[in-house]
Amino acid sequence: MVKNDLTSYLEFFVLLGRYGNLSAAARDLDITPPAATKRLAQLEARLGVRLVNRTTRSVSLTAEGETFLHYATRILAEVREMEDIVSSSRSVPRGLLRVNATLGFGRTTIAPFVSEFAKRYPHVEVQLDVTDRPIDLVESGVDLAIRFGELPDKRLNARRIMANRRFLCASPRYLELHGTPESLADLASHQCIVHRQNDDAYGIWRLERNGEPHSVKVRGVLSSNDGDIVLSWALDGHGILLRSEWDLAKYLESGRLRVVLPEFVQPSADLFVYYPNRRNQSARARAFIDFLAERFGRHGA
Numbered sequence: 001m002v003k004n005d006l007t008s009y010l011e012f013f014v015l016l017g018r019y020g021n022l023s024a025a026a027r028d029l030d031i032t033p034p035a036a037t038k039r040l041a042q043l044e045a046r047l048g049v050r051l052v053n054r055t056t057r058s059v060s061l062t063a064e065g066e067t068f069l070h071y072a073t074r075i076l077a078e079v080r081e082m083e084d085i086v087s088s089s090r091s092v093p094r095g096l097l098r099v100n101a102t103l104g105f106g107r108t109t110i111a112p113f114v115s116e117f118a119k120r121y122p123h124v125e126v127q128l129d130v131t132d133r134p135i136d137l138v139e140s141g142v143d144l145a146i147r148f149g150e151l152p153d154k155r156l157n158a159r160r161i162m163a164n165r166r167f168l169c170a171s172p173r174y175l176e177l178h179g180t181p182e183s184l185a186d187l188a189s190h191q192c193i194v195h196r197q198n199d200d201a202y203g204i205w206r207l208e209r210n211g212e213p214h215s216v217k218v219r220g221v222l223s224s225n226d227g228d229i230v231l232s233w234a235l236d237g238h239g240i241l242l243r244s245e246w247d248l249a250k251y252l253e254s255g256r257l258r259v260v261l262p263e264f265v266q267p268s269a270d271l272f273v274y275y276p277n278r279r280n281q282s283a284r285a286r287a288f289i290d291f292l293a294e295r296f297g298r299h300g301a
Contacts, residue, residue: 007079009043010072013051014141016040017069020058073141080282093284094123100137101146104228106130110146117291124284132225137276143285146292148244148269158272159289162296165245166266168207169257173237181240181260184216191239192218196225205242207264214264244269271296 015025016036026036044051051065061069083095101110107130114126129142137145137156148164174191181187184207194203202223207214220239224230227247234241235256251257273289275281 007076009039009046010076012036012039013043013065013069013072014076016052016059017061017065017073018140020060022054022059070139073139077141077276092123093121093282093287095282095284096125096127097144097282097284097288098127098129098142099144099146099288100129100131100135100140100142102148103130103132104226105148106146108228113292113295116295117288120291121284121287124287126288137274143275143282144288145274146271147274148246148271150270150272156274156276158274159293160270160272161289161293162246162271163268164270165268166242167245167248167262168240168242168260168264169234169248169252170240170260171235171237171257172255174234174239175258175260177237184214184261184264187216187218187240190218190220191222192220193230193233193239193241194218194220194223195227195230195242196223205266207266209263209265242266246271 012025012029015028016022019025019028022036022040023033026033029036031039040052047064047068049064050062051068052059052061080096099110099114100106106128110130111128114128118124118126134147135142135145137143150158178190181190187205192203192205196202203218205216205218207216218240222230222233222238224233227243230241231243231247233239234243235251240260248257252259273292275285275289
């Protein structure tokens with residue numbers, strides 16, 4: 001399908017708003033930076049307003065630019081939905097699919113699955129973005145977001161693709177040197193490795209035992225906002241860690257980590273695929289969600 005002039009301008013400006021940089025938008029569109037600058041000038045001339053404030057390295061949107069970005073994102077999403085509905089009779093999924101996932105999990109797990117998916121469905125173009133915080137699917141134009149735990153946005157639909165409990169664990173080496181805690185209060189005298197996540201209260205572990213909530217203040221000399229880093233420290237024997245079943249499974253099976261205080265767990269952080277609340281989901285989105293459910297089911301976490 002040949003894109004008309006307006007659609008090209010809308011797609012260009014959405015990319016510019018996403019990257020905040022003309023050169024990055026140009027690379028995504030496979031055009032030169034001067035061509036991107038010219039396209040922006042043409043768009044502003046067409047509308048008769050300034051859409052961005054430019055510096056040597058980046059751009060920021062004006063109030064008019066923010067308004068234009070909001071409507072451009074929504075219009076492009078509706079155009080894609082229209083094309084999906086019209087072409088829903090096609091048996092082969094095709095077209096552009098925008099997927100968002102968390103940084104570490106997206107890089108280590110989702111990216112390899114996307115590689116497999118691309119081989120199975122060569123007519124689907126997948127754009128995978130990884131971010132440290134959840135994004136607004138409705139405003140960003142992203143088709144699917146893959147996240148652990150439930151999101152509060154009621155505008156979204158979700159499909160759970162994997163159960164995922166969370167446990168306290170430590171390496172046998174650490175437990176041999178420092179002993180195994182027998183109560184939640186014992187954690188105060190242990191080195192605990194803290195995974196800093198978003199706006200969670202620092203060093204407060206909220207757990208459950210038989211459905212009753214418990215909170216404990218922990219301390220330790222090591223903390224990080226990266227899950228892979230804190231896991232590696234636990235494997236090296238630096239302390240007790242609170243981590244999900246997905247991350248721990250192979251280390252618990254091999255004996256490199258052991259569960260401590262097994263009666264205390266965090267609420268499950270199941271893996272969900274979120275998508276905008278639309279009546280007509282595209283064939284490519286359905287295919288990708290089914291593919292993820294198949295692959296995670298095969299892993300049996």
